[in-house]
Amino acid sequence: MDSDEQPLSGHSFRVGAALDLLEQGEPLERIMLRGGWQTDSTAMKYLRNWGH
Numbered sequence: 001m002d003s004d005e006q007p008l009s010g011h012s013f014r015v016g017a018a019l020d021l022l023e024q025g026e027p028l029e030r031i032m033l034r035g036g037w038q039t040d041s042t043a044m045k046y047l048r049n050w051g052h
Helices: 010-023 028-035 040-050
Strands: none
Touching: 010 028, 010 040, 028 040
């Protein structure tokens, strides 16, 4: 593993799936339901941080 890479966790897969849905044009409400986030601000925080 490179020093820039972080180990994968169950959380990594949840965020990755949410990013896939976002790229497919799914609405934020559906992404929140699938990811288990209750507020749009939390969902957007994860999507922004992991989407780079």
